[in-house]
Amino acid sequence: MRSFRKLTTQLSALFLLFFLWNCTTTNSTDADQNSAANGTGSDGSDLSNGALHIEKVLFGFDEQTISPEFYPELEQLADFMKKNPETSLRIAGHCDERGTVEYNLALGQRRADEVKRFLINHGVDSARLSTHSYGKEMLVDTSSTEQGHSLNRRAELVSSNTAQENSSL
Numbered sequence: 001m002r003s004f005r006k007l008t009t010q011l012s013a014l015f016l017l018f019f020l021w022n023c024t025t026t027n028s029t030d031a032d033q034n035s036a037a038n039g040t041g042s043d044g045s046d047l048s049n050g051a052l053h054i055e056k057v058l059f060g061f062d063e064q065t066i067s068p069e070f071y072p073e074l075e076q077l078a079d080f081m082k083k084n085p086e087t088s089l090r091i092a093g094h095c096d097e098r099g100t101v102e103y104n105l106a107l108g109q110r111r112a113d114e115v116k117r118f119l120i121n122h123g124v125d126s127a128r129l130s131t132h133s134y135g136k137e138m139l140v141d142t143s144s145t146e147q148g149h150s151l152n153r154r155a156e157l158v159s160s161n162t163a164q165e166n167s168s169l
Helices: 002-022 030-037 068-083 101-121 146-152 162-167
Strands: 087-094 129-135 154-161
Touching: 068 087, 068 101, 087 101, 101 129, 101 154
Parallel strands: 087 129
Antiparallel strands: 087 154
């Protein structure tokens, strides 16, 4: 039973990583802000029914500061989490391939911590947020181009529903 639960958890994590891998970031528009106000995500997903569209947060070279272009999406995520207390979030920090392993692990952690800090400052309980750094271990683009590097400098957000997890035990 324990190995089945572990396998199920691992498969769920892989599915979420695959989903996030294919997500793209978008700039917020008036339509996005209107959809956030009526409970739908920027992609039309219904946030009120637990369907959460999570975006990556991209960072500049050697930066851990969140760009203001990501504020609307993160604010929408914070609102969703406040309305859905059974949802927790894992924030994974990533870097491009440049720099040492140690430096990139620390930078990835600072990126994840910055996203966590943003959400806490917008009313999300810190106990529902966890962080991890992968440094340069999980590149989404291995092309070694500036565009590839920019896609690798990110924080990925993975949600889980604790009520759903507890009911499957």
